[in-house]
Amino acid sequence: MPLDFARDRPFDVRAEVLDNVSLSADYNVLALAAPEVAAAASPGQFVMIKASRGHDPLLRRPFSVFEVLRDASGAIAGLSLLNKRIGPSTGLVYAAKRGDHVDCLGPLGRPFSIVDRPSGAWMVAGGVGLAPFAALAETLRNRGVASTLFYGARSAGELFYLQFFRDLGVELVLTTEDGSAGERGRIVTPLERRLAARPDDAPVMVYACGPEGMLAATAKTAARFRVPCQVSVERIMGCGLGGCYSCVVPMRTDEGRFHHVRSCLTGPVLPGNEIVWD
Numbered sequence: 001m002p003l004d005f006a007r008d009r010p011f012d013v014r015a016e017v018l019d020n021v022s023l024s025a026d027y028n029v030l031a032l033a034a035p036e037v038a039a040a041a042s043p044g045q046f047v048m049i050k051a052s053r054g055h056d057p058l059l060r061r062p063f064s065v066f067e068v069l070r071d072a073s074g075a076i077a078g079l080s081l082l083n084k085r086i087g088p089s090t091g092l093v094y095a096a097k098r099g100d101h102v103d104c105l106g107p108l109g110r111p112f113s114i115v116d117r118p119s120g121a122w123m124v125a126g127g128v129g130l131a132p133f134a135a136l137a138e139t140l141r142n143r144g145v146a147s148t149l150f151y152g153a154r155s156a157g158e159l160f161y162l163q164f165f166r167d168l169g170v171e172l173v174l175t176t177e178d179g180s181a182g183e184r185g186r187i188v189t190p191l192e193r194r195l196a197a198r199p200d201d202a203p204v205m206v207y208a209c210g211p212e213g214m215l216a217a218t219a220k221t222a223a224r225f226r227v228p229c230q231v232s233v234e235r236i237m238g239c240g241l242g243g244c245y246s247c248v249v250p251m252r253t254d255e256g257r258f259h260h261v262r263s264c265l266t267g268p269v270l271p272g273n274e275i276v277w278d
């Protein structure tokens with residue numbers, strides 16, 4: 001369901017940077033004091049961030065809500081972002097210092113629909129596509145849903161937060177392109193093996209986030225095994241609010257009708273089998 005602005009108004013806050021943990025030369029986790037945004041967020045939703053003080057870069061950029069942060073008393077204190085530095089805005093998020101402030105608008109978009117037992121949950125992440133799965137894994141754990149994370153990266157040094165997921169009881173299946181951790185190759189290969197070995201009467205939901213090619217392969221593989229699949233698409237987003245149409249995704253309905261949706265409103269989480277991938 002698209003965001004209902006009358007009911008689900010996002011918050012626009014100037015959030016203090018609580019912490020910035022560097023994970024590698026390109027990845028970091030930025031903790032922000034935005035408790036009202038964090039408290040309203042569901043797994044899979046995103047925030048629009050402006051880390052510059054002036055007009056360069058002019059536009060905000062979308063980031064998944066990574067973790068909901070709590071203080072010692074258990075009260076929600078903010079949220080974190082898993083950031084991969086690829087350009088000006090992600091560079092500023094990488095360089096932000098404790099005590100700096102960034103503009104944070106959210107939560108935005110349609111979240112994952114969460115399964116209940118006895119269904120299992122298989123999360124499929126490529127690179128920074130890990131971002132929506134920390135919050136999802138926590139929610140699944142709270143519901144007692146057995147979860148597996150299929151997580152692929154270029155090398156061992158780009159596999160992050162493994163102990164975090166283990167502590168939540170998530171089974172890990174890892175691949176790296178250079179073979180430095182887990183199986184060498186792409187993450188869709190072990191996913192396909194698991195789907196083929198799965199008993200017909202064991203329901204499972206596949207959740208995927210990562211590069212477009214990985215999403216397409218995951219959605220097509222899930223469809224081949226008649227398993228439902230929700231994908232979180234990462235389109236370029238100019239506004240995050242439905243106004244600029246920079247984020248459209250081609251979709252096909254069950255009746256075969258072709259149309260476009262704005263992924264910031266109808267997504268970013270969309271049914272994988274309805275997206276026109278090629």
Ligand SMILES: Cc1cc2nc3c(=O)[nH]c(=O)nc-3n(C[C@H](O)[C@H](O)[C@H](O)COP(=O)(O)OP(=O)(O)OC[C@H]3O[C@@H](n4cnc5c(N)ncnc54)[C@H](O)[C@@H]3O)c2cc1C
Nearest residue numbers: 061062063064082083084087088089090131234235236268
């Ligand atoms: C819903 C959503 C959630 C996201 N969550 C995260 C997250 O949690 N962590 C994170 O690090 N990134 C996330 N991204 C991607 C992030 O928004 C982009 O990397 C960012 O906008 C790049 O901004 P920039 O100014 O650093 O670089 P830019 O100069 O804007 O971009 C650098 C290059 O990357 C390309 N590019 C920009 N945005 C995208 C995109 N979305 N997909 C593919 N190519 C792109 C540009 O065309 C350009 O070639 C998310 C994107 C979406 C749509």
Ligand code: FES
Nearest residue numbers: 240242244245264
């Ligand atoms: S990002 Fe502007 S319409 Fe979706």
